Amino acid sequence: MTEVFAICTGQPKSFRGNETSAIDKRPVEGPVGIGVLGIAGDSVADTKHHGGVDMAVHHYPHDHYAVWNAWLGEHPLLAGPAAFGENLMVTGLTEDGVHIGDRFRLGSALLEISQPRQPCWKVEHRFGRMGMVARIIERHDCGWYYRVIEAGEAQAGDVLECVETGPEDWTVARLFAALYDPAHRPSRAELQDIAALERLCQPWRDKVRKRLEA
Structure with a gap:
């Protein structure tokens, strides 16, 4: 069990030119509802690439902040909340210690890890630093998304408790590396394993199947 020290939400705001983003999130005070499409008061700007039942709640490990601070040089965003646009601020869980399909109880809600988070240009624009x-991709510090199995309510100070473990061969870090890190090209057998992960979101499984058919 690990304590969630902030639950953060945001609404789309001007981000770059005519583009908007909800990556700028702030902590919620008191209890907040968590439904199948995410946390009450949270939203996404790019509905093509974000949001939906398989990307309802975003978790980026707070454990990575110190390493980023060293690399970026004490960036002010890292002193505030949700620097990477995450909904849950938590220490003690990282990509190499959680699995696709792990289920967590948070307050009265039940969450399930559905996919790693694919990094995009918005992180670099937000921090003003290329190369992130x-x-x-190199470090596999990608974060992940949850789908909501049981809607409920939670607040800062609640614990995130793992109540069921997914396939132990497939941590979030290993799956992300297999599909995105050129240094970790998966074998055909590994791709077949990934395609068979029932709790991995369907779009990722479909992409893997297309690779197998190519």
């Missing part, structure tokens, strides 16, 4: 996406 490449570093995430």
Whole structure:
């Protein structure tokens, strides 16, 4: 069990030119509802690439902040909340210690890890630093998304308790590396394993199947 020290939400705001983003999130005071499409008061700007039932809640490990601070040079965003646009601020869980399909109780809600988070240009624009996406791919510090199995309510100070473990061969870090890190090209057998992960979101499984058919 690990304590969630902040639950953060945001609404789309001007981000770059005519583009908007909800990556700028702030802590919620008191209890907040968690439904199948995410946390009450949270939203996404790019509905093509974000949001939906398989990306309802975003978790980026707070454990990575110190390493980023060393690399970026004490960036002010890292002193505030949700620097990477995460909904849950938590220490003690990282990509190499959680699995696709792990289920967690948070307050009265039940969450399930559905996919790693694919990094995009918005992280680099937010921090004003190129090279962050490449570093995430190299280190597999990607974060992940949850789908909501049981809607409920939670607040800062609640614990995130793992109540069921997914396939132990497939940590979030290993799956992300297999599909995004050129240094970890998966074998055909590994791709077949990934395609068979029932709790991995369907779009990722479909992409893997297309690779197998190519």
